Amino acid sequence: MGILEVKNVGKRFGGLQALSDVNLSVAENTVHAIIGPNGAGKSTLLNCLVGKLIPDSGSVMFDGQSVLGRAPYEINQMGISRVFQTPEIFGDLTVLENMMIPCFAKRDGAFELNALPSVSQQKDVVDQAMHMLEEMRMADKRHMHAAAMSRGDKRRLEIGMCLSQEPRLLLLDEPTAGMARADTNNTIDLLKQIKQERDITIAIIEHDMHVVFSLAERITVLAQGTPLVEDTPENIKGHPKVREAYLGESA
């Protein structure tokens, strides 16, 4: 019984069956990669997990509880964090503030009228955010407006924000797209390290096979809205159908 159990999930957009009969089980404390051609339904599946979309059929259980019908913030409070395909950060806020918001969410829950003490007095949160920034090697940028960062930096910030919540399940949608090689490697290391230090389960969507094969313990290949195969990285690499439909000759 995995921490995340997706059963028979289907989703239609008008005439397009984006997901059909998807079954997926992610075991606790593993890194599970989902790969597949463009438009296969990977992001759609993720959207169904975090409450952005409601599947037409099927069930999604997280840690024995159904997530369907819950608002995104409730699902997040259950312990699922998500990084988006195009960076979603608080552009008008500084980098440090961006990092503090998830820390507050973790500490205070979905709503807390904390209107009188000043932010700088919340030492625990400031420290936690600074610590995370240092870990992401962004501490020197903490006073910058997040919108003014280059895109690779935005993406790293977003990953950091999700990690600082210490989620039980982290969903990453192409976390290293547009990231410089050096930072990609850093991110891989960071994820590995976090994986070691904390009880965390990671589901990752990625087209960069270097990342996938460095991290994943299991891989599901999605094609045209249904899982094609699920296996270990080694087996996937050699899978002829996957090679043909997805990896191409350069893999």
Next chain:
Amino acid sequence: MNVKPDFSKNANQATTAPAFLSVWDMHAYYGESYIVQGVNFNVHEGEILALLGRNGAGKTSTLRSIARTGSPMVTHGEIWLDHKPLHKMTSYEAAQAGLGLVPEDRRIIPGLTVEENLQLAQIAPPIGWSIERLYDLFPRLGERRKQEGVTLSGGEQQMLAIARALARDIKVLLLDEPYEGLAPVIVDEIEKTLIHIKEQGMTTIIVEQNAVRALELADRAVILDTGTIVFDGSAAEVLGNAELRSEYLAI
């Protein structure tokens, strides 16, 4: 290097073949932050130039400066395209002069269908590939022509962005991370397309984090670091220079 080259028509005394696109001593600012700090380079007709560098090095800013988007603001420098002074033009004039930019965040226009996004590219002259021909190149787009562009999957959006550039009869194609988010097989496809259009005489500048891939494709490479050029030479040279690769590209 800082001698102003003579780009006027009768300047045949240049030592190498005349440059098709020249950027001379370009400086650009975002508000008060100084980002592009005196960039010089030439691209010859039919050449593919790889523009490389870390996150935040200023690659996107350089491309946007050439495309005359107005942000960042170019305060000094000259840009010549086929004897036409781009630095005196606004973005739409530059586009009519034959410049095509595929922006990094794809910039699919909300509220418009896939087909409308393409039609939009064919309103102002010069008009390039027919829409049907583009659908042949990217069948996925043809299947989704009535879908709203922004609901496409990440990879599909990238295809649309490239198709939109080809829908215009451009002379210089500026690609900002075109492979991002694309499945490996599709990347292979696009690479083939780029080689194909290069054979037909297209001049291309490509910004790409996957440096090896870009260098294998490119004739020449320019490496940027904090807004200045630190290397300008042939692509093979970069591949052969381990120091350069590890210092600026982490490969």
Next chain:
Amino acid sequence: YTNEPTGGTVTLGFNVPQTGPYADEGNDELLAQQLAVEHLNGMGDGGCLNTFTSKALKGNGILGKKVQFVTGDTQTKSDAARAAAKSMIEKDGAIMINGGSSSGVAVAVQGLCQDAGVIFMAGLTHSNDTTGKDRKKNGFRHFFNAYMSAAALAPVLSKEMGADRRAYHLTADYTWGWTQQESIAAATEAMGWETVNNVLTPLASTDFSSYIAPVLNSGADVLVLNHYGGNMVNSLTNAIQFGLLDKVANGKDFKIVVPLYSELMAAGAGENIKGVLGSMNYNWQLDNEGSKAFVKSFGEKYGKPPSNSAQTCYAQVLLYADACERAGTFNPCGVAEALEGFEFDGLGNGKTLYRADDHQCFKDVLVVRGAQNPTNAYDTLEIVEVTPVEQVMYAPDHPMFGGAEASLGECNSGA
């Protein structure tokens, strides 16, 4: 007492709408008040000082002090009017406030002046409340009111249209509209008319077509428009558009009545007022000595005849000054006493009484009609009848005026 003048001058505060829809009317009031100040200070031709029956004013200012004035903008909003009045009282040391163009503003500013301890003389305010349930010891009104309009109009209506009429009322949905409608309905019903319907229209309405359209089919043969200002101009224009005046209902020619007229409204309504009956406080065509002197003085200075609100404001400035002279002080309590029960003539309205019980002024009321063939822009209205004052008198404790409970309260000098 508040703002006791100490130097060689005394300051009056003129509070009129300078912005908003009544700005032109306010401007007219302001011109008249400036003229009055000139006359008080002995400049110009002296205007009504020559015809006024009280001879206390000498043309040397008031009590020997030169008269100055300050102005404020009421914006025809109670809050703004009070702010402007306060500014004149607190900052500029105004000893009295004069003017205004709506009943809401008049009542609001009157209350303020009562509290601040200065005299208030209302401008154009037609609601019964101003000297009814909201009457104040420090406040005076020279203008007539809805009850008097009705009392003057009813007999003329009955004479012109017959005693057997069915009236349809459109009424602006706020205090003034209600009192006006109540008064007219009571007076016409007393003559035998029937009130078919009374429809309240929102003050903010700009188009009245949907209120006018059902009128013809309702069995009514008279339409009474209890509207003022822009509301009246538009509702009358709409009524004419629907061709009501060309119709025959119950075998009679259809008629329209606008109980309260003003020159500016008449100008705004243009040709549409032809033949429509209404009432007024004053009209420049009135043929008496005071009126002639005032029209001449005003007309020569400004090139147009004065409106009835201009005349009201002019007369009130002179009356106030005269009361100070007769009382020998600027103390509001003294001035109020001098004004109470004061009877005079020569300011344009004929014989006039300031009743002590409610500070309402009693004089003849004019019934007017939109002229059929005006020869110029200013004689769009013609006087049908000058209703004698006796006919519009009422008891100070009349139920429409707050009944027995209404009281002026104590005089406040601000000391």
Next chain:
Amino acid sequence: MDAIILQILNGLDKGSAYALIALGLTLIFGTLGVVNFAHGALFMIGAFCAVTVQRLLNLSFQTVDETQKDFLGNPLKVDTPYVEAWFGPEIGAAIIDWSVPLALVFAIPIMLAVGYAMERGLIKHFYKRPHADQILVTFGLAIVLQEIIKYFFGANPIQTPEPSALKGSLDIGLMLGFDPNAIIYPIWRLVYFTFSVVIIGGVFAFLQFTTFGMVVRAGMADRETVGLLGINIDKRFTIMFGIAAGVAGLAGVMYGPLNPPNYHMGMDFLVLSFVVVVVGGMGSLPGAVAAGFLLGVLESFASTTWATTTIPGINQIIIYLVAIIILLTRPRGLMGRKGVMED
């Protein structure tokens, strides 16, 4: 039955005024994304074009008539309009009589010029600025325009009557077989309704059958990208603004005979027209038009005696009540597009 037809008719002409103003407003507000508080002022300027034309046609020379006296007892100066002197009294009088329709011709270039000047001189710099700044600057402009008109024309309403041939009303009830006087309807209101249908149709056709509308919509969503595709979006924005100003102005010219123009008529309509546009749904022209007519008809029904006696004061609040109900049941108004002015 007749009462229902009557109120529908009434609602239609009220609605056509709302729809016309909302149409112009939504071109700027829903399409260009500029919160234009000066739109009402454009409507007012249109109405004052009619006033101006009327004044121009009435330009007169004075002759002194000794037989008549003016209010001060001096000899009366009689005005004779030049047009009557030039074209003869009858044709001259007819020209003056038709001044409102004539003003349409005059208003078109004026409004286009006003729209052009406004967009190039001011609005252009505000496309990228926050909506709040747009509100402040256009509100300032509205006040300025309004005060200028007040300075020249005064605060009092000024009649701009319809041609006498179009005065009066039709007994539509009689035509439909009802009693006489059951449904009467002023001719000019029919003219106004027809006029608005024609204008609305024209604008729709222009935006529907050309790519213009799509380009402007795209430009609003993402100016930069549209520029990168070689399109001079500024020029199109200017044209769009000119059209919007023209629609507002023509609506104003034709409105004059219904209710005499005054300098604050723009402000009177401003809030209402915003409500109409938003209820219709941001970015949707059909939405704006539909909401205009819907609210017009509902307002008419709410003003009937039946409605006001059932729910006292319903005529005061109907528009706002309906707006609230619609916005709560349909998140983006009647036909709003996603993402337009939602943040």
Next chain:
Amino acid sequence: MLGLDKKDTSLLIIVAILTLLAPFILNPFPAGSAMAQFNAGYPDLMQRFVIFGIFAIGFNILFGLTGYLSFGHAAFLGVGSYSAVWMFKLLSYNVIPAIALSVVVAALFALLIGYVSLRRSGIYFSILTLAFAQMSFALAYSVLSNPKFNLTNGETGLQVYADDPQIFHRDSLPDMPHLFGLSMRSTYKLDIGAWSFDFNVGYYLCAVIMMVMFYLAIRIFRSPFGMMLRAVKSNQQRMNYTGLNPRPYTLAAFVISGMYAGLAGGLMAAMDPLAGAERMQWTASGEVVLMTILGGAGTLIGPVLGAGFIKYFENIFSKINDTILHQWFSFLPDGIEDFMVFIVHPFIGKGWHLTLGILFMLVVIFLPGGLVEGGQRLGNWLRNRGKRSGEAKTKHEPAE
């Protein structure tokens, strides 16, 4: 100090000094001089400055932080005023219960309207709030003032009549709003030479309350709650997926700003015991929007500046008439004097709207951040002139 950092403390101290010394600062010209027309230091206007300052500060908590543009905030102002006057009518002229009730009622009203309106965002939200406020206005102006059920006294405005119960009224107490016997209207006049200064009880009550409210606003701006509100403005989607529910945050901001408005309304009634429906009209809501943007939305001091600016024009410029102009220019030869008066005439007195409109445009065109930005630029210019150093600054200061 007081839990504020150094910068905020100095801002608070400056504001405190300015408000406490306002009677001096606003009356710079000797009484009776030609320039005395520009003096604003009389009780009514000073009260208005601070009351509208409170209103705008509160509005800015909603608009400046969350970006939700309410077009119906005047409704809370009006409700506050009505509640205060009702307290005067029922209990006594003591301002404390009146102000307390006005805040409570406004809070409840804001909770109701906010709960419904916040289901939508952007322009849809603005129009919903506008619609609620316009309905309140229409009802207060007419329906709620009918003789049977007179809650608001319609056009005339709600006021205290002699026959009202006023159950706690004693004869020893003043017959006007007071604070335990200290009348709001009592004013001490200080004459120094040609100058004259007014120290008014009502003003100082409002001023102290404004300082407290300003202090609270600083605290809110700097608190985690304030940060969450800015996050709402920046990216609601990210907030949702970070486990935060934006709705209660925005609703809390809405209610808080409604309470500020109610407080301002209560104070208005406490200074001048009359509550009119016009206070709820859209123009009044629009005014506070303009004040906030004009001063600088999202800044702490901006709204107060904007409020002062607009109220100054409304009260000072509208009162300048031709007679005063002639006095000013009387030193010029007659022809030129008349010409100058002719030139200036359209902009003053009844033309004050025109001047205000032009200034709105100028400010927003040349100072995109409002008056606060004007101040900052002036400050920078002065500093740079002092330093005369050419180094370009790249540091991005978050807007304060």
